[in-house]
Amino acid sequence: MMKTKVAVLFGGRSVEHEVSIISGLQAYAALDREKYEPVVLYIGKDGGFYTGEGLDAIEFYRGLPASLKNAVRVLPVPSEKGVELVRYPMKKFGNNVVAEFETALPVVHGTNVEDGTLMGFLEMLGVPYASCDVMSSALGMDKYMMKAVLKAAGIPVLEAVEIDAKTFAADSDAVMDRLENEVGYPMIVKPVNLGSSVGISKAGDRRKLRASLDLAFDFSSLILVEKAIEPLREINCAVLGDREEAIASACEEPFGNDEILSFGDKYLSGGKGGKAGKSGGAKTGGAKSAGMSSLKRRCPAEIPDEMTAAVQRMAVDTFKALGCMGVSRIDFLMKADTGELWVNEINTIPGSLAFYLWEETGLSFSKLLDRMIQLSFKRQRTREALTYTYDTNILAGVSLGTPGGKA
Ligand SMILES: Nc1ncnc2c1ncn2[C@@H]1O[C@H](COP(=O)(O)OP(=O)(O)O)[C@@H](O)[C@H]1O
Ligand SMILES: [Mg+2]
Structure with a gap:
C-alpha cells in the first residue's frame, strides 16, 4: 500500500510557538507509520519553513536559534500530487525537491497561524489540510x-462589550460609565484575540477596572468586557x-492556582517538577512537560x-x-x-x-x-466537485486603450 505523505506543521510567529512545537512533535510521533509517511514542516520565528533530519526531536528546538543552521530551509510549491518542498536557496546542481506531501496537519496555536493565516496559505497551495478552514479559524x-x-x-454566550483603544483613550471615564451600566461588577476584561490568559484580569471596582483596561490594551487594540461568573x-x-x-x-x-488560569498554569505546571525548566525561562519550560495534556x-x-x-x-x-x-x-x-x-x-x-x-x-x-x-x-x-473556473473569452474581447489615456 502506498503511504500517504503528511506534512506536520507547527511553530509560527505566535506567542504560543513553543507550545505548538510540543503539540506538533506529539502528533508527529503518534501518526500511524503503516499508513503515513510524515514530514516535519517547522515554521520558525522568522516565518521561514524548515525541514530535515533531527527536526522530529525536541533537542533540535532546545538548541534554537543556533540549531536552525542544521535545518533545511524550504519553500512550499504546489505540484501535481500536492506540495513539493524546494530547498531555498536552491543548489545549482542536483535535485532541490527535499520532500513532498499530499495533505497537511496544522498543529499551530495562536495569532498569525491558527487564526486562518496558515489555512489561507494552504488553500493557495491547493493542498488538503486537516483543520478548520480560513473562516472558522478566524471566527x-x-x-x-x-x-x-x-x-x-x-x-x-455571555454578552460582551467590545472597546477599541482610541475610544478608551479619548474618554476613559465615559467608557467606564458605559461598562458599569451595561455589564456591572465584577467584570472580566480580555483582548479579543489572544490566548493563554494573556492580558486578562478581573475588576471588582472602578479603580481596578481602569487597571484591567490598561493591561488589556497593552496586548491588543480591541478588547472585550463581560460579566465575571462567580x-x-x-x-x-x-x-x-x-x-x-x-x-x-x-x-x-x-x-488553576489563581482565579484565572494563567499561561504558567496551562503549560508549566505539569510534569514532575511542577515548575518551569531551569534553562529555558517561562515559555520554553513547557517543553519539559507534556504540553496541554499535563495541565x-x-x-x-x-x-x-x-x-x-x-x-x-x-x-x-x-x-x-x-x-x-x-x-x-x-x-x-x-x-x-x-x-x-x-x-x-x-x-x-x-x-x-x-x-x-x-x-x-x-x-x-x-x-x-x-x-x-x-x-x-x-x-x-467536496471542493473539487465545485466549479472554480469557467472558460471565458473575456480577455479576448477587452481593449484597455492606451496607457495614460482614457480607459
Ligand atoms: N466571564 C468570565 N467569568 C469568570 N472567569 C472568566 C471569564 N472569562 C474568562 N475567565 C477566566 O479567564 C480564563 C481565560 O479566559 P479565556 O476567555 O479562556 O481566554 P484565553 O483565550 O486566554 O484562554 C478562563 O479560563 C477563566 O478562568
Ligand atoms: Mg481559555
Whole structure:
C-alpha cells in the first residue's frame, strides 16, 4: 500500500510557538507509520519553513536559534500530487525537491497561524489540510465575532462589550460609565484575540477596572468586557468531525492556582517538577512537560451525566455553527451554584490536539489523527466537485486603450 505523505506543521510567529512545537512533535510521533509517511514542516520565528533530519526531536528546538543552521530551509510549491518542498536557496546542481506531501496537519496555536493565516496559505497551495478552514479559524480566534455567530445560532454566550483603544483613550471615564451600566461588577476584561490568559484580569471596582483596561490594551487594540461568573467552574469538551457529522469527546475540568488560569498554569505546571525548566525561562519550560495534556485537570469532569450530555451537545452545536473541521476544543464557563453554562471560547487547534480527551472515549491519538486526515481528503473531494473556473473569452474581447489615456 502506498503511504500517504503528511506534512506536520507547527511553530509560527505566535506567542504560543513553543507550545505548538510540543503539540506538533506529539502528533508527529503518534501518526500511524503503516499508513503515513510524515514530514516535519517547522515554521520558525522568522516565518521561514524548515525541514530535515533531527527536526522530529525536541533537542533540535532546545538548541534554537543556533540549531536552525542544521535545518533545511524550504519553500512550499504546489505540484501535481500536492506540495513539493524546494530547498531555498536552491543548489545549482542536483535535485532541490527535499520532500513532498499530499495533505497537511496544522498543529499551530495562536495569532498569525491558527487564526486562518496558515489555512489561507494552504488553500493557495491547493493542498488538503486537516483543520478548520480560513473562516472558522478566524471566527474562532476573535472572541467577539465568535460570540456574534453563536448568538445568532441560539447557543448561550455571555454578552460582551467590545472597546477599541482610541475610544478608551479619548474618554476613559465615559467608557467606564458605559461598562458599569451595561455589564456591572465584577467584570472580566480580555483582548479579543489572544490566548493563554494573556492580558486578562478581573475588576471588582472602578479603580481596578481602569487597571484591567490598561493591561488589556497593552496586548491588543480591541478588547472585550463581560460579566465575571462567580462562583466559577470550567468545563472543556473537544469535538471531532465536520459540519455534517461531528462527535464530542469526554469532558474535563481544568484547575488553576489563581482565579484565572494563567499561561504558567496551562503549560508549566505539569510534569514532575511542577515548575518551569531551569534553562529555558517561562515559555520554553513547557517543553519539559507534556504540553496541554499535563495541565492540572480532572478528566472526566465530575459533573452530573445530564450536564455532561448538555456540554457535549452544545460543543457539537458550536463546532457546526462556526463551520469547524478536524478537532477543536470548546471551553465552557459554569456558574457553580446554579449550573448555568455558557460557551466561553473555542480553540480551533487545541493544545496536544486534545488527544487525552479522546483516549478517555477509547479513541487513540493515532486513530484520532487518522480521522482528521480522512476529513481533509473529504473536504478536498467536496471542493473539487465545485466549479472554480469557467472558460471565458473575456480577455479576448477587452481593449484597455492606451496607457495614460482614457480607459
Ligand atoms: N466571564 C468570565 N467569568 C469568570 N472567569 C472568566 C471569564 N472569562 C474568562 N475567565 C477566566 O479567564 C480564563 C481565560 O479566559 P479565556 O476567555 O479562556 O481566554 P484565553 O483565550 O486566554 O484562554 C478562563 O479560563 C477563566 O478562568
Ligand atoms: Mg481559555
